[in-house]
Amino acid sequence: xxxxxxxxxxxxxxxxxxxxxxxxxxxxxxxxxxxxxxxxxxxxxxxxxxxxxxxxxxxxxxxxxxxxxxxxxxxxxxxxxxxxxxxxxxxxxxxxxxxxxxxxxxxxxxxxxxxxxxxxxxxxxxxxxxxxxxxxxxxxxxxxxxxxxxxxxxxxxxxxxxxxxxxxxxxxxxxxxxxxxxxxxxxxxxxxxxxxxxxxxxx
Amino acid sequence: xxxxxxxxxxxxxxxxxxxxxxxxxxxxxxxxxxxxxxxxxxxxxxxxxxxxxxxxxxxxxxxxxxxxxxxxxxxxxxxxxxxxxxxxxxxxxxxxxxxxxxxxxxxxxxxxxxxxxxxxxxxxxxxxxxxxxxxxxxxxxxxxxxxxxxxxxxxxxxxxxxxxxxxxxxxxxxxxxxxxxxxxxxxxxxxxxxxxxxxxxxx
Numbered sequence: 001x002x003x004x005x006x007x008x009x010x011x012x013x014x015x016x017x018x019x020x021x022x023x024x025x026x027x028x029x030x031x032x033x034x035x036x037x038x039x040x041x042x043x044x045x046x047x048x049x050x051x052x053x054x055x056x057x058x059x060x061x062x063x064x065x066x067x068x069x070x071x072x073x074x075x076x077x078x079x080x081x082x083x084x085x086x087x088x089x090x091x092x093x094x095x096x097x098x099x100x101x102x103x104x105x106x107x108x109x110x111x112x113x114x115x116x117x118x119x120x121x122x123x124x125x126x127x128x129x130x131x132x133x134x135x136x137x138x139x140x141x142x143x144x145x146x147x148x149x150x151x152x153x154x155x156x157x158x159x160x161x162x163x164x165x166x167x168x169x170x171x172x173x174x175x176x177x178x179x180x181x182x183x184x185x186x187x188x189x190x191x192x193x194x195x196x197x198x199x200x201x202x203x
Numbered sequence: 204x205x206x207x208x209x210x211x212x213x214x215x216x217x218x219x220x221x222x223x224x225x226x227x228x229x230x231x232x233x234x235x236x237x238x239x240x241x242x243x244x245x246x247x248x249x250x251x252x253x254x255x256x257x258x259x260x261x262x263x264x265x266x267x268x269x270x271x272x273x274x275x276x277x278x279x280x281x282x283x284x285x286x287x288x289x290x291x292x293x294x295x296x297x298x299x300x301x302x303x304x305x306x307x308x309x310x311x312x313x314x315x316x317x318x319x320x321x322x323x324x325x326x327x328x329x330x331x332x333x334x335x336x337x338x339x340x341x342x343x344x345x346x347x348x349x350x351x352x353x354x355x356x357x358x359x360x361x362x363x364x365x366x367x368x369x370x371x372x373x374x375x376x377x378x379x380x381x382x383x384x385x386x387x388x389x390x391x392x393x394x395x396x397x398x399x400x401x402x403x404x405x406x
Binding site: 002003004005006007008010011013014015017018019020025027028029030031032033034038040041042043044045046047048049050051052053054055056058063064065066070071072088089090092093096 | 206208211213214217222232233236244245247251254256266268269273291292
């Protein structure tokens with residue numbers, strides 16, 4: 001396609017570099033920005049530049065953070081004895097939203113995936129080792145995706161750290177709240193029968 | 204949602220201001236940019252700022268342009284006698300892609316839409332009048348959407364300019380190439396029977 005203006009062509013090219021956005025959508029977004037007050041596109045543009053140039057990582061858990069140690073790691077009311085291994089910041093946010101966890105996190109930064117060329121060395125595994133060597137952690141929770149890559153990563157970490165004196169656990173898998181049994185996939189249903197829990201009135 | 208970093212929160216907020224992008228998609232896009240080399244987000248951010256601060260409009264047709272008069276308007280091989288009225292730059296690009304039109308365009312910048320609060324005064328209608336007063340234009344083509352707003356706009360322009368000595372035309376409507384009759388909507392099919400054309404071998 002021939003764009004009538006070079007700045008428009010450049011913007012469309014850059015926007016369509018984002019995942020899931022093709023050239024038509026990119027042009028639609030660019031035209032939208034041109035119809036809004038200039039300040040909106042300027043704020044958006046500047047926030048993207050600031051995002052990648054000013055973002056910091058917590059030196060403890062590798063989550064994004066504005067300070068050297070993030071708010072979760074520096075919170076004295078959270079226990080250091082339970083360490084929850086997650087893939088990325090979205091998982092931290094999802095678990096924090098449940099208000100059910102008061103330990104600390106460690107953000108791996110991905111999962112072992114030979115298909116995508118991600119091996120253990122690209123993940124923050126040495127930080128887990130350092131924390132285990134300090135001897136404070138008593139339980140290591142694997143809160144990883146229920147996929148082959150997630151399972152592989154958990155297995156790798158278990159093999160690597162099983163000689164440390166910690167309990168290993170993994171988040172429960174089964175039927176989601178609100179799901180109908182007849183529509184559940186057989187693997188989830190099978191696991192939820194195998195891992196059945198004592199019934200109590202609180203549910 | 205609580206974001207662990209203010210620059211991340213700001214970027215997500217700005218990205219989710221785009222149409223069709225919610226907070227979850229915005230976070231996914233921000234995390235994608237953080238995984239890429241810094242230069243990608245910087246190039247994207249800067250191109251958006253440049254887009255709105257450096258874009259120019261052709262003084263003849265109101266299309267986007269890098270120069271005062273766009274390449275189409277300044278092309279001596281295109282006739283000034285046929286003026287094609289379109290809604291926005293995407294329509295210019297779509298018609299240019301067909302290679303079937305060698306006249307000039309006039310970009311209205313929208314269509315009359317009481318629902319969206321767009322009246323004739325927000326559109327580039329005075330430029331049509333100026334061109335008609337110059338006396339060069341012999342045919343005015345309405346290449347507007349086949350919607351109520353498009354039809355209203357065409358009717359408004361026809362009423363306003365019918366006393367000028369020009370031929371008015373509108374792009375043909377009917378069955379799209381490749382369409383099966385049984386799946387066509389009745390209005391399109393009805394119009395294509397009413398506006399039937401002499402058959403010739405070239406199709």
